[in-house]
Amino acid sequence: MVVLLTVIGILLFVLGLLFSIAWHELGHLSTAKMFGIKCTEYMVGFGKTLWSFRRGGTEYGIKAVPLGGFVRMVGMIPPSERTADDSSRKISRWRAMAEDAREASYVELAPEDQDRQFYQRAPWKRLIVMFAGPGMNVILAAVLLGVLFMGIGVPKETTTVGEVSECMAPADTQIESCDDPGAQPTPAAEAGILPGDRIVSIDGEATPHWNDANQKIRDSLGSTVFELERDGETFRTDVDIVENELPARDGNGEFLYETDADGEYVYDENGRRVPRTETVGFFGIVFDQERARLGPVESAGEMGTMLVAVGEALVALPGKVPDVFGAAFLGEQRTEDSPVGIVGISRIGGEIMSQGLPVADTAAIMLQILAGVNLFLFAFNLLPILPLDGGHMAGAIWESIKRKVAKLLRKPDPGPVDVAMLTPVAYVVVACFLVFSVILLVADLVNPVRIFG
Numbered sequence: 001m002v003v004l005l006t007v008i009g010i011l012l013f014v015l016g017l018l019f020s021i022a023w024h025e026l027g028h029l030s031t032a033k034m035f036g037i038k039c040t041e042y043m044v045g046f047g048k049t050l051w052s053f054r055r056g057g058t059e060y061g062i063k064a065v066p067l068g069g070f071v072r073m074v075g076m077i078p079p080s081e082r083t084a085d086d087s088s089r090k091i092s093r094w095r096a097m098a099e100d101a102r103e104a105s106y107v108e109l110a111p112e113d114q115d116r117q118f119y120q121r122a123p124w125k126r127l128i129v130m131f132a133g134p135g136m137n138v139i140l141a142a143v144l145l146g147v148l149f150m151g152i153g154v155p156k157e158t159t160t161v162g163e164v165s166e167c168m169a170p171a172d173t174q175i176e177s178c179d180d181p182g183a184q185p186t187p188a189a190e191a192g193i194l195p196g197d198r199i200v201s202i203d204g205e206a207t208p209h210w211n212d213a214n215q216k217i218r219d220s221l222g223s224t225v226f227e228l229e230r231d232g233e234t235f236r237t238d239v240d241i242v243e244n245e246l247p248a249r250d251g252n253g254e255f256l257y258e259t260d261a262d263g264e265y266v267y268d269e270n271g272r273r274v275p276r277t278e279t280v281g282f283f284g285i286v287f288d289q290e291r292a293r294l295g296p297v298e299s300a301g302e303m304g305t306m307l308v309a310v311g312e313a314l315v316a317l318p319g320k321v322p323d324v325f326g327a328a329f330l331g332e333q334r335t336e337d338s339p340v341g342i343v344g345i346s347r348i349g350g351e352i353m354s355q356g357l358p359v360a361d362t363a364a365i366m367l368q369i370l371a372g373v374n375l376f377l378f379a380f381n382l383l384p385i386l387p388l389d390g391g392h393m394a395g396a397i398w399e400s401i402k403r404k405v406a407k408l409l410r411k412p413d414p415g416p417v418d419v420a421m422l423t424p425v426a427y428v429v430v431a432c433f434l435v436f437s438v439i440l441l442v443a444d445l446v447n448p449v450r451i452f453g
Contacts (some may be wrong), residue, residue: 002354009353009366013346014066016370018044021069023140024377027132028071028389029058035125038109038116041072066342067437073129074109075117076392077102078416101423119416123400130389130396134378141374142303148367149299152360153291157210157253160198162288164188168244186284191239193228193285200234201227210287211253217241218249218280244282247275271335271449291360303375310375313337321436328443336449341437344444345373348451355452386419386426395419 022044029042038057043049045063052061080102109117118126148154165186167178178185199213200206203225207213217224220241227236248256257273258266266274294302320339326332340348352365384394399417406414 005353005356006350009350010346012353012366013349013370014342016349016366017342017345017373018062018066020137020140020370020374020377021045021066023136024133024381025069025071027134027136028073028129031129031132032071032073032118035121035129036116037118037121037129038074038113039071040074041070043072044069046070073118074113075119077420078119078418080418080420099420101426102420123396123403126396127393130392133389134381137374137378137381141371141378144367144371144374145303145306146299148364148371149294149302150296151293152364152367153293154302154364155289155361156292157214157287157289158198159200159207159210159213160288161188161193161195161285163195163286164193165284165286168242168282168284187239187241187282188284191226191237193226193237193239194230195288196230198229199226200229214249214253214287215251217283218246220281224281239283241281241283243279245277245279246282248278265335265337267333267335269333271333271338273336303371306372307375307379310372310379313339314376314379321439324436324443325439327447328439331447334443334447334449336451338443338449339440340449341440341444343441344449345369347444347448351450351452385429386422387430391422391426392419395422 025042025044029039032039040058042058042060043052043063044061045066046068047064050062050064052059054060080099118129121129166189167183168186202213202216202220205212205216207216221243222241224239224241225236226239227234250256256276258276260266268274317339323332323335324339327334327338348369349366352362352369355362357365381388382390382393384390386392395417399414402414402417406412
């Protein structure tokens with residue numbers, strides 16, 4: 001059963017990723033057709049075509065390597081401004097690469113499509129066409145997170161006791177059961193606290209929220225009066241809170257982690273962040289959780305927080321390449337926040353399904369990860385470098401600026417920006433992307449990231 005669930009999880013994530021890519025490309029295709037641009041191909045994947053069909057002058061299909069997708073539009077590169085005299089002269093290798101790319105972009109241009117070329121459209125139309133792809137990823141992420149936040153809900157601790165720890169031991173003592181020497185009952189167990197009890201106040205201070213109760217317990221020591229509710233009736237009990245070393249939390253209840261001298265997180269032997277610890281008051285309970293549905297404003301705020309985190313991860317990505325290389329080929333540690341590729345994210349999907357978690361929990365984790373992937377696709381594709389969407393957007397913006405400046409200065413229209421001259425840069429970017437994809441593939445196979453240890 002575990003194997004079957006793992007396979008199902010992998011397949012679900014693969015389908016989710018392929019849909020995200022297809023959805024992205026649909027944004028380009030639909031807006032390009034809306035502005036009368038000829039599209040010859042709409043493909044999910046690269047390499048050999050596995051399946052396709054043709055409709056309305058466009059070939060739709062799936063290719064063998066699912067590392068992305070593309071919509072081929074005629075006239076992505078404007079015609080050359082070189083004259084007949086220039087053509088007889090020897091050109092630089094850089095220029096030759098640009099001209100080769102220009103020539104390739106016109107291979108599928110039919111005579112009847114002369115006025116349906118991408119570069120002929122106004123810069124604002126080209127901006128819409130290129131932004132539509134990443135924009136579709138944002139829309140999909142918003143839908144997925146809307147289902148998660150407003151439908152399934154997010155787990156939140158309550159002031160209700162979920163579990164009561166029976167015994168405790170000094171920090172330097174390991175015990176296997178409460179009968180071992182050195183074991184002693186926790187303050188909660190000694191006071192007769194039961195699962196289902198709800199903490200109303202501590203030392204006369206109301207605790208309407210989980211963090212209020214948790215922080216008050218951590219700040220207390222010795223005799224502490226708890227007011228609790230059990231089966232609809234309120235009662236008070238005196239609890240002797242003791243000191244214990246626990247994971248440190250900030251004012252919002254979020255865990256804090258150890259960092260080195262450079263401010264980087266410290267990881268344990270399993271690649272997980274090492275939590276900070278602090279000596280605080282100890283009660284001996286685990287708070288119960290419930291799923292709480294968020295409103296539209298809260299959901300938008302959570303999505304914004306995720307988008308900021310994705311942006312930070314994208315900025316940090318180049319610095320993680322050596323670590324991924326070490327994990328792939330040198331047997332070094334793979335950390336929990338290491339980048340993952342398509343194989344890695346699909347394997348994580350299988351790991352989630354194999355845990356046998358409740359359906360709501362499984363769906364919530366998978367929705368959040370897939371939404372995060374779409375937010376990453378949005379942010380990554382906006383980078384202003386070719387061949388990414390952001391590179392073409394930058395070209396359109398620069399062209400618009402040049403034309404407005406020329407008009408203001410009463411100069412001739414400078415014409416379209418020749419993005420072909422950036423072809424060598426695009427080749428370097430593609431090469432780097434392919435190399436990194438191979439490194440990620442090896443790392444995901446031999447040293448995968450595991451979210452459940």
